[in-house]
Amino acid sequence: MNILIQNGTIITMHNRKIIRQGAIAIEDKNIIDVGKNRDLKRKYGTGYEKIDAKDKVVMPGLINTHQHAAMSLLRGYADDLPLQEWLGKWILPIEKYMTPHDIYVGALLTATESIMSGTTTVNTMYHYTREENEAKAFAETGLRGVIGHVCFSQRKKEDKTALKDLAKNWHNKAKGLIRVSVDPHSPYTVDPEYTKELKEIKEELNQKYGSEKTPIIWHTHVAETIDEQEKIRKAFKIKLKNGVMTYLDSLGVLDKHVIAAHCVALTGRDITIMKQRKVKASHNPISNLKLASGISPVPRMLRKGLTVSLGTDSPCSNNTADMFETMKATALLHKGVNKNPTLTPAKQVLAMATIEGAKALSWENEIGSIEVGKKADLAIVDFKKPHLCPLYNEISHLVYAAKSADVNTVIINGKIVMENRQPTTINIEKVMAMAEKAKNSLLERLARNIK
Amino acid sequence: MNILIQNGTIITMHNRKIIRQGAIAIEDKNIIDVGKNRDLKRKYGTGYEKIDAKDKVVMPGLINTHQHAAMSLLRGYADDLPLQEWLGKWILPIEKYMTPHDIYVGALLTATESIMSGTTTVNTMYHYTREENEAKAFAETGLRGVIGHVCFSQRKKEDKTALKDLAKNWHNKAKGLIRVSVDPHSPYTVDPEYTKELKEIKEELNQKYGSEKTPIIWHTHVAETIDEQEKIRKAFKIKLKNGVMTYLDSLGVLDKHVIAAHCVALTGRDITIMKQRKVKASHNPISNLKLASGISPVPRMLRKGLTVSLGTDSPCSNNTADMFETMKATALLHKGVNKNPTLTPAKQVLAMATIEGAKALSWENEIGSIEVGKKADLAIVDFKKPHLCPLYNEISHLVYAAKSADVNTVIINGKIVMENRQPTTINIEKVMAMAEKAKNSLLERLARNIK
Numbered sequence: 001m002n003i004l005i006q007n008g009t010i011i012t013m014h015n016r017k018i019i020r021q022g023a024i025a026i027e028d029k030n031i032i033d034v035g036k037n038r039d040l041k042r043k044y045g046t047g048y049e050k051i052d053a054k055d056k057v058v059m060p061g062l063i064n065t066h067q068h069a070a071m072s073l074l075r076g077y078a079d080d081l082p083l084q085e086w087l088g089k090w091i092l093p094i095e096k097y098m099t100p101h102d103i104y105v106g107a108l109l110t111a112t113e114s115i116m117s118g119t120t121t122v123n124t125m126y127h128y129t130r131e132e133n134e135a136k137a138f139a140e141t142g143l144r145g146v147i148g149h150v151c152f153s154q155r156k157k158e159d160k161t162a163l164k165d166l167a168k169n170w171h172n173k174a175k176g177l178i179r180v181s182v183d184p185h186s187p188y189t190v191d192p193e194y195t196k197e198l199k200e201i202k203e204e205l206n207q208k209y210g211s212e213k214t215p216i217i218w219h220t221h222v223a224e225t226i227d228e229q230e231k232i233r234k235a236f237k238i239k240l241k242n243g244v245m246t247y248l249d250s251l252g253v254l255d256k257h258v259i260a261a262h263c264v265a266l267t268g269r270d271i272t273i274m275k276q277r278k279v280k281a282s283h284n285p286i287s288n289l290k291l292a293s294g295i296s297p298v299p300r301m302l303r304k305g306l307t308v309s310l311g312t313d314s315p316c317s318n319n320t321a322d323m324f325e326t327m328k329a330t331a332l333l334h335k336g337v338n339k340n341p342t343l344t345p346a347k348q349v350l351a352m353a354t355i356e357g358a359k360a361l362s363w364e365n366e367i368g369s370i371e372v373g374k375k376a377d378l379a380i381v382d383f384k385k386p387h388l389c390p391l392y393n394e395i396s397h398l399v400y401a402a403k404s405a406d407v408n409t410v411i412i413n414g415k416i417v418m419e420n421r422q423p424t425t426i427n428i429e430k431v432m433a434m435a436e437k438a439k440n441s442l443l444e445r446l447a448r449n450i451k
Numbered sequence: 452m453n454i455l456i457q458n459g460t461i462i463t464m465h466n467r468k469i470i471r472q473g474a475i476a477i478e479d480k481n482i483i484d485v486g487k488n489r490d491l492k493r494k495y496g497t498g499y500e501k502i503d504a505k506d507k508v509v510m511p512g513l514i515n516t517h518q519h520a521a522m523s524l525l526r527g528y529a530d531d532l533p534l535q536e537w538l539g540k541w542i543l544p545i546e547k548y549m550t551p552h553d554i555y556v557g558a559l560l561t562a563t564e565s566i567m568s569g570t571t572t573v574n575t576m577y578h579y580t581r582e583e584n585e586a587k588a589f590a591e592t593g594l595r596g597v598i599g600h601v602c603f604s605q606r607k608k609e610d611k612t613a614l615k616d617l618a619k620n621w622h623n624k625a626k627g628l629i630r631v632s633v634d635p636h637s638p639y640t641v642d643p644e645y646t647k648e649l650k651e652i653k654e655e656l657n658q659k660y661g662s663e664k665t666p667i668i669w670h671t672h673v674a675e676t677i678d679e680q681e682k683i684r685k686a687f688k689i690k691l692k693n694g695v696m697t698y699l700d701s702l703g704v705l706d707k708h709v710i711a712a713h714c715v716a717l718t719g720r721d722i723t724i725m726k727q728r729k730v731k732a733s734h735n736p737i738s739n740l741k742l743a744s745g746i747s748p749v750p751r752m753l754r755k756g757l758t759v760s761l762g763t764d765s766p767c768s769n770n771t772a773d774m775f776e777t778m779k780a781t782a783l784l785h786k787g788v789n790k791n792p793t794l795t796p797a798k799q800v801l802a803m804a805t806i807e808g809a810k811a812l813s814w815e816n817e818i819g820s821i822e823v824g825k826k827a828d829l830a831i832v833d834f835k836k837p838h839l840c841p842l843y844n845e846i847s848h849l850v851y852a853a854k855s856a857d858v859n860t861v862i863i864n865g866k867i868v869m870e871n872r873q874p875t876t877i878n879i880e881k882v883m884a885m886a887e888k889a890k891n892s893l894l895e896r897l898a899r900n901i902k
Contacts, residue, residue: 014457052757075840076847080782080796189808289787290851319851321839323781331531332780336740337788343743345531386563387771389526389883390890396527400770424809432840439841 008053013369029414037121061120062323063357066261066311067283069124070106075315100129107137117404118379139174148183188231243267280360287313309360329430346399379410459504464820479488480865509670512571512828513774514808516761517712519558551580555859558588564718568855569830586783590625599634639682673711694718738764760811831860
């Protein structure tokens with residue numbers, strides 16, 4: 001389908017260009033023109049479905065670089081608890097009872113929430129199963145995503161089968177919407193030998209299914225909590241001296257296709273190595289605060305010139321998939337804790353949630369900004385709202401005042417997936433009913449100890 | 452009008468009672484019955500307008516205990532700047548050009564945003580003018596509020612006139628919706644003698660216009676930044692030893708009708724004195740972070756048993772009037788900075804935004820919880836949303852996942868002020884047009900230096 005978006009204010013996130021009274025022409029999946037309304041209206045008349053963006057702001061779709069999409073099924077199941085009790089007595093025990101169908105339903109719910117809040121790409125790490133999975137949920141809803149399978153030392157055999165199956169069936173599939181990743185859970189749950197082996201598996205899978213333009217990436221938790229070095233020492237009898245990232249580098253696994261989630265407890269040496277190896281960070285402020293993990297040195301990473309993107313983390317530790325909330329939290333938090341109100345300004349935060357997110361997923365050749373030749377992944381935000389009034393500065397409003405519910409229309413891969421707040425690919429009522437039913441059934445299996 | 456709300460889940464905020472399949476009967480301004488659906492449906496049949504709260508949660512309206520409502524006219528005008536530059540070069544210069552009409556329009560905009568996000572009471576501090584003012588805006592929209600006039604040493608005469616006029620014309624007016632307060636700006640902008648004099652004025656006004664049940668309260672900024680002691684020293688040549696609250700106590704102005712906004716840089720002695728004098732705190736996490744003021748010792752105040760309520764502060768330093776955002780920020784922030792995920796749990800935060808807010812404004816005899824005999828100030832939240840699915844715990848969802856846009860219906864003083872997200876007392880389009888026009892005119896006066 002060809003689309004002409006007209007009369008809008010376009011925040012391109014490319015060379016800081018903002019086009020007022022702007023228009024965007026889309027053919028099939030791609031942005032073919034971006035410019036002034038008057039010019040594009042002349043060029044693209046018949047054969048283009050028109051979207052009127054008057055009083056609206058058109059921005060690149062938001063990119064959520066750290067999620068566990070399936071876990072929205074556990075949203076609000078346990079909060080406000082000590083970390084070990086939360087994980088050990090609540091989350092891990094119930095997760096054991098989650099079926100492939102639960103994973104699919106949770107991901108469907110997250111996909112729904114993501115699209116409805118202007119997020120067009122989600123990087124998710126969970127257990128892959130062939131029967132039903134997150135990739136299927138994303139492909140059905142038309143959400144772009146990187147789908148990972150999370151690996152642990154205890155189940156190398158199942159992991160290897162899952163990784164191969166995931167790559168074969170899903171990498172660069174669904175019209176290019178879905179890519180896959182290799183996801184070692186963390187440096188304290190994946191032993192050094194297995195970490196190196198996973199790197200080899202990643203290379204093999206890339207040779208078979210990936211390409212320079214469509215790489216299979218590496219998605220992992222790094223330095224989420226301050227005791228991570230201690231956890232590694234306990235698990236593998238390895239005493240670290242210079243930080244967790246430095247340790248990972250010693251295993252030879254760091255490169256430009258690595259995205260490290262959290263990056264809370266980094267040493268100076270860790271940050272230097274990230275710069276050298278071009279490792280990307282996913283900052284998850286809401287989850288880090290809720291779980292009391294600590295506060296990531298984001299301003300320091302940014303000063304160093306690292307790619308720092310934004311993620312919500314799972315709906316168990318957030319409890320939403322709302323990137324507008326994460327943008328505002330990011331803009332606020334680093335000012336407050338560093339006692340400097342000039343840090344993480346709105347324009348930088350908006351970049352973190354869009355073009356930097358694309359870079360973090362090695363996908364910036366196709367997404368993250370509104371440019372000719374890129375895929376049409378867009379969010380159209382209705383600015384005719386009391387809380388977005390009056391208007392001095394669109395970017396300030398997007399970061400500090402706009403809400404996910406202001407997102408009016410969303411386009412992914414050239415397809416309208418939400419129009420006037422109505423998803424076109426999803427039956428919301430049905431997804432909610434599926435989730436509620438899956439939750440009840442899960443609680444029953446847990447109570448009766450039936451897997 | 453008589454109203455029967457039925458089929459809802461009622462979070463009473465009274466004795467931790469949650470009523471599923473619950474109902475609330477309202478006559479005139481008051482809640483006359485709260486209970487199970489089946490009982491109330493029998494008792495209150497004809498003559499009651501029915502509101503169906505199926506799949507919805509009914510909660511006390513949120514209480515925003517620190518605002519400068521007029522300043523929404525400057526939302527997004529200046530952000531991400533060093534504090535002194537922000538205030539000295541941006542906010543204060545443009546404020547000088549604000550007219551009484553601008554104050555009214557800004558307050559109208561804040562009232563609209565507040566009602567639409569489930570806030571039913573706002574405590575606001577700004578410049579009172581007889582012609583047009585915040586009280587008029589609140590009364591017109593049906594928003595409950597405490598309206599203050601902000602006092603500075605430099606303009607004692609105008610202040611005194613304004614305070615008397617405000618109390619006479621507005622205290623306990625508009626069917627009891629509006630109360631007033633005496634608002635010394637801060638300990639560093641109001642000299643000690645004038646502070647004491649304002650206390651006397653407050654007592655006089657209370658004798659004339661107030662009562663034990665409807666007191667004129669004292670609303671002031673205290674210890675917003677860590678350099679406040681130094682500011683006091685510079686301004687008045689007074690060297691403090693034990694903290695700003697301790698200093699205020701030495702002036703004899705602290706009592707149970709004092710609400711202190713921010714309370715960031717408190718000493719241990721300050722907190723002890725707040726407890727002794729029953730001083731109430733308004734915690735403003737978003738503003739404190741955005742302006743890099745510091746982080747209030749909220750868990751410590753709560754442990755001490757103080758009344759800690761929540762405020763958004765002005766839309767210049769937030770940039771919204773959204774108490775859902777402030778609840779989530781509160782729940783997250785103190786866990787993160789204190790490295791303790793059990794602090795400020797959801798139920799405590801919800802209390803801070805409702806019943807504790809009522810106490811902070813000395814208004815808990817009428818608002819803050821859903822109880823027979825209290826005024827009907829309610830927010831009805833639609834839980835049939837993907838991001839509120841599945842449902843394990845309503846209070847977790849209200850604090851961690853719900854958004855202001857989920858508020859479906861709002862009742863203040865027994866009157867429906869929003870139904871199905873449509874305000875009944877406000878023409879939204881008109882308010883937005885007025886605000887945009889006022890902003891343009893303000894910018895023009897600023898550019899041309901016309902007051």
